[in-house]
Amino acid sequence: MHLKYESTLREPLVDGVKDYHQVTEDIISPIEAKPGKLWYVGFFISLLLLGFGVFSVSWEVYYGTGVWNLNKTIGWGWDITNFVWWVGIGHAGTLISAILLLFRQGWRTGVNRAAEAMTIFAVMCAGQFPIFHMGRVWMAFFVLPYPNTRGPLWVNFNSPLLWDVFAISTYFTVSLLFWYSGLIPDFATVRDRAKTKLRKLLYGIASFGWTGSTKHWQRHEALSLVLAGLSTPLVLSVHTIVSFDFATSVIPGWHTTIFPPYFVAGAIFSGFAMVQTLLIIVRKILKLEDYITMGHMEAMNKVIVLTGSVVGCAYLTELFMAWYAGVPYEFATFYKYRAAGPLGWSYWIMMTCNVITPQVFWFRKMRRNVAVTFVMSIIVNIGMWFERFVIICTSLYRDYLPSSWSYYRPSWPEVGFYMGTFGLFFTCFFLFAKYFPVIAVAEIKSVLKTSGESFKRGMEKYEQQPAEEFEAGLHHHDDHHHDAHGAVAHAHN
Numbered sequence: 001m002h003l004k005y006e007s008t009l010r011e012p013l014v015d016g017v018k019d020y021h022q023v024t025e026d027i028i029s030p031i032e033a034k035p036g037k038l039w040y041v042g043f044f045i046s047l048l049l050l051g052f053g054v055f056s057v058s059w060e061v062y063y064g065t066g067v068w069n070l071n072k073t074i075g076w077g078w079d080i081t082n083f084v085w086w087v088g089i090g091h092a093g094t095l096i097s098a099i100l101l102l103f104r105q106g107w108r109t110g111v112n113r114a115a116e117a118m119t120i121f122a123v124m125c126a127g128q129f130p131i132f133h134m135g136r137v138w139m140a141f142f143v144l145p146y147p148n149t150r151g152p153l154w155v156n157f158n159s160p161l162l163w164d165v166f167a168i169s170t171y172f173t174v175s176l177l178f179w180y181s182g183l184i185p186d187f188a189t190v191r192d193r194a195k196t197k198l199r200k201l202l203y204g205i206a207s208f209g210w211t212g213s214t215k216h217w218q219r220h221e222a223l224s225l226v227l228a229g230l231s232t233p234l235v236l237s238v239h240t241i242v243s244f245d246f247a248t249s250v251i252p253g254w255h256t257t258i259f260p261p262y263f264v265a266g267a268i269f270s271g272f273a274m275v276q277t278l279l280i281i282v283r284k285i286l287k288l289e290d291y292i293t294m295g296h297m298e299a300m301n302k303v304i305v306l307t308g309s310v311v312g313c314a315y316l317t318e319l320f321m322a323w324y325a326g327v328p329y330e331f332a333t334f335y336k337y338r339a340a341g342p343l344g345w346s347y348w349i350m351m352t353c354n355v356i357t358p359q360v361f362w363f364r365k366m367r368r369n370v371a372v373t374f375v376m377s378i379i380v381n382i383g384m385w386f387e388r389f390v391i392i393c394t395s396l397y398r399d400y401l402p403s404s405w406s407y408y409r410p411s412w413p414e415v416g417f418y419m420g421t422f423g424l425f426f427t428c429f430f431l432f433a434k435y436f437p438v439i440a441v442a443e444i445k446s447v448l449k450t451s452g453e454s455f456k457r458g459m460e461k462y463e464q465q466p467a468e469e470f471e472a473g474l475h476h477h478d479d480h481h482h483d484a485h486g487a488v489a490h491a492h493n
Contacts, residue, residue: 023448027441028190030286035434038285046426053420056413057132065135069411074396078410079133080245081388082418085270086126087168087242088263088384092271093119094175095235097182098228107299109443110292114282115275116179117436121428122274123172125421130164132417160244167241171234178227181220184210185442239267246391253333253395256321262314266384269307269354272300273380278429280374282438291439294368301367304380308358311387315355329400338394342407350390353383 035043060067070077093115100108131140187207194200210216243263246254276297283292322334338347357379360366367373393408432438 023444024189024193024441026288026290027437027439027444028186028193031190031435031437032193032195036285039430039434042426043430046423046430049419049423050427051420051423052416053418053423056416056420057128060132060413060417061137065133067411067413069409069414071406071408073399073404073406074393074408076392076396077408078389078414078418079129081385081392082421083126083129083133084242084263084388084392085385086122086129086421087239088267088270088388089274089381090119090122090126090171090175090271091235091239091264091267092275093117093122094171094178094231095268095271096275097178098231099235101224101228102232106447107296109447110296110439111275111279111300112443113179113182113436113440114279114438115271116175116182117429117432118274118278119175119271120172120179121425121432123168123175124428125425127168127172128421129417130161160241160248163241163244167234167238171231171238174227174231174234178224178231181223181227182440182443183436184208185212185220186437186440188212189441190437235268236264239263251395252327252329253338253391256318258314258317258321262311265307265310265314266354266387269304269311270381270384272303272307273377273384276300276304276373276377277381280370280377282433286433286438288439291444294370297370297373298364298367301361301373301376304376305358305361305367308354308380312355315351333395333398337398338390341394341398343390343394343397346386347390347394350383350386353379354387357383 068077068079093112096108096115097112100112131137134140184207187203188210191200191203191207194203240260240263243259247256247259249255279292279296283289319334319339322330325331338344357376360372360376397408398405
């Protein structure tokens, strides 16, 4: 008899003594209970922020983009900074789900569902910024390539901004399908446990008549692999294309070939940090410490320290290239106006948050400390926001004509729009945590037998048993198995 199990040296992915029923109870009962006070407080704050965001955007649409503090020199400011930041945050979900699924990494099961949901909500937030940056939002359909009655007015396919539209809409679609297809078996579980007719009906519609038959699982697995294969190149392409918005221009500080890989690393860096922030809160409130374990935290912190180091290397490469190239404008942008100059403070915040502080994760004790991880995840995202701000504003606020030099600070509608996207993100996330299983129940069950703590303990017992006893135990098991089969056959006759 072949016993399939993982090395006992690896720590379990599911803590505590769990069977399949217990897993279902732990993850699905929070959905069935009434939400607590904390949930209502958080949801109310999110709705307030969302309302303020809607007001700010309406103000901007009514009066025009003149209410934003953009000027002749700085045509891109807070708005595009936030766009790039949100797209970056949306990166971790698909990476955790798709790439780690293809590489058969078991630890993704505890964190993938929440990370995928985060991806979808972040991309929803990001997509709004370029639309409202147009000023005349009602002209948004001009970017869509369709045969029209406006004569030869066609989209400029050479513009990286158009690639953005395609890349981000494709990324959103694939991520949504990936997230939803993973939810189907869990929706069926909630449907079967539902107490009221309405819940049974709604979850029944959402689960598409899932019965859990072999055929259904087979198709589900095939679909997951196809979508993972599709979204893996998307993880790399989406942020590469976002970086082309800058890299294909001729502005000093932007037109560098290092942008694509460095933007991708930065996106994964900020995305994983956001996953940590959300999951630490979720595991505490929903009491899911047995499923989102310290092992999961540590694995994600390793990714953070790796991508943080890649980003740090990219910053130093940029400084070296500006010095080595001998182009006075490049040198001035990096050394005089970015590292020094009136906006120099933002550069040093970026350097501290992204390069220096993540180095604490080289120490195992720090990687496995919840408080340190939570604080660091917020610091990293502040740093990544400043990175986008630095790239955009410190490259623009000093151009070739000193007469047009200016300083940039956002106006209240810009800040309001940004806060509104937080409102949208957390409103969606609160609703997701209330009505959807935050952890993939079916996937946790699939790793329970190989990586659950109770199963590993059982395997250790087997390993400590003398070989004869073990064999005897197996024979006894087989005899019992035959008896059971005989009884079934007899009953059948």
